[in-house]
Amino acid sequence: MWRRLNSLRGRLTLLLAVAAFAGAAIYAGVTQWPLPQLLVWMRKDLALSIRAPMQLGIYGGLLASAIVLLPLAFWLAGRVMAPVSRLLRALEGAVASYRDGDFSFSIAIDRRDELGELIRMHNALGQTLREQRQHLVQRELLLDTVVQNTPVALVLTDSSGRVAYANIASRHLFNDGRSLHGLDFAALLVDAPEALRKAVETGEDALLSVEMEGSEEIFHLSQRAFRLQGRPHRLHLFRRMTRELSRQEVATWKRVIRVISHELNNSLAPITSLSHSGAELARRGQLDRLPGVFATIGERALHLHRFIAGYASFAKLPTPQPVSVVWQPFLDGLALHCQYRLATAVPEQSGHFDAVQIEQVLINLIKNAHESGGPEDEVTLSLLEVGNELRIEVADRGPGMSETVLAQALLPFYSTKRSGTGLGLALAREIAEAHGGRVLLANREGGGLRVSLRLPQLVSK
Template sequence: MVRTPADDNTCRAELHEAAQELEKFRQIVETAELGVVTINENHEVVYMNAAAEAMFGYGRQEIMGGDLSPLIPSEHRERHRNYVERYVRTRRGKLIGHTAELEAERRDGSRFPIHISFSTAEVAGGLLMTAILRDLSKEAGLEREVRQSQRLAILGEMVATVSHEIRSPLALIGGFARQLERDPDLGEKSLNKLNIITHEVERLEKILNELGDFSRPHKYNWMETDVSQVVEHVAELMEPEINRAGAQLVVSRNGSLPPVMADTDRLSQVLINLINNALQASGEHPKVEVSVEPESEGVLLEVRDQGPGLKPETIREIFTPFFTTKAGGTGLGLPVARRIVEEHGGRIELANRESGGAVARVRLPTAPAIQQKLPLDGV
């Protein structure tokens, strides 16, 4: 049979149409929010979409053509390889065509929960196995936030009731004690006892105030803010206290900062808390360094001390309400600071420095990035 130019044109048109159809499906898979990873019979990755790259922290050029193992927690790698080999031999498997919730491993070694479904296809005489992945860590985070909000609501009601019942008699005790302290006929032993009473009353009042600050919903006055101006304001505000302590506060700004959406008073509250903690950790004649610089997603604020550093168990518990390593501390300052930072759409962490001492890092997103994270008005 002789092919005509018309036949060639028809064939080219059909091939072009097929290529367009294939590209359409490729774009659908490539832009899907779910991760897609396909391996062959040899446990080698033959495809990985953009969502899977973001999920695991690897570029596809690092994974495709190589073994699947980097995406699997180390203790499960050999078992998974054996499962694939058995399926290739028998064409039978418990998970094919079903879904499961498993644990995956990112490039940085961190683990995260995933929802995964498996499917297979025979292509050009070979077997391809595809996993469709959904990262459950965000959903787990939302569940934790809901539970935390519920706990805070209950705690807020309890604190309001208890504070109301305690504040009045506490104020009377403190008031009467201060009056008696001014009695010229009071003996030294009695005066010392009254001093203890007034000191403990003040401590209890401080606990009530901080507990209320921790449990009450915060109202924010949002505005575009230059974080370096907040740092300068706090440094000026704390200068008398710094001088009294014989301390040194060194402030540095590195690079041009993007604006963040913030309540400057609340952000100042966080910074004051972190600087006070650094001063208390650094011993006599402390030096505290505060730096602010731009980073990929916004602004990084660091407060560094020259103290002995933090024990691992302290780092794990440091943001737990009422946990404190300071004599007379309430254990509420850092939980309040974390809440404020998170309600700014940011995050806060404490770690040890290689050169000694500890560092508090506060990361805040740029103004446009936080718009969807702002609490509702009045919250």
């Protein structure tokens, strides 16, 4: 009960009841007692000429009551609205502080009604905003520390091309360690190496070689456009790739040396052993066994020759010469080298590629499909035209590839076969990219592998 009376509604109800009681009391005092008796006494005893109170009537009483009650009502309304007015002024100041980014404002008014509950909720909101601001500042500080100390040069420009943000690496790259903030990025690029400037002007990602301080540096440039606080910005990332590429080059050469050493040992060791055996047979006069020995030596030498020739062809891949290729003669020639089942109709429009190189790629892919262990009649070749792209797909129903093998299968010299050179898929990738295309590997539903060779085609006029 006390809690209800102490609420804002209870207080307003009590004040309205007081006002009503005061109005009734004033009306009774004016029309009944004590004002009429006071006027009679003043007229009789003091001989004052005062009109009789009974002549006021109901309207006169109401008018007299209103004259007395209005100031009282105004005073009571002020008492009721005083805490609300103070709270509204405090909330107005809090909103202004929040708008300016200051969340330290709190209201120090202790009440136990609805206004007090609103004040407590406001103060809790301010505390939450302060904690979030503190966490945000800490995260921004951490992010800025990481970005400033990363070796990747980062430059953020606004819509006018001026630098809005730059880290330490970009300062050393473009301005001898001095600040770049507010400078025109295009003007900074005037003194930069020409290759770097042209790469930025294209607006696209690029891998470029730059002559700097008497040595060659390789950069990877990434450029992205986005909106920050509703305004267009552009982010430029310059990553030095020289050391990383050098490490990869060394690792690749080590892998090449291991593969070549393994193949040489596998061929030279039998050749050495057979040569010793042939010499021993010749010394003993057992000449009838020498042809077999020489045949085996010749076979191992031929294998070694083919192995070295494969590496040489990969290293000396000529630039493709795309021409118009009629499909049926091309497929007939391919069928002379390998067996496959054509899973799609022959396209009516001629293809546009280097027929010799693509034929070599398809021979290798179809050979790999046959060696996968699946049924021979499930090795298929598909020819699909999708927009301005030609898709040549070789599929099988073998065991497919694991995720690890799929991720590395296109790398040079990577092979899961004991006698494999790791050049088949790498050569396919090299030829496809030389044509401006790509090679994709994917496991098929129901088992098997699909190798997709995607080549751009001439736009029909």
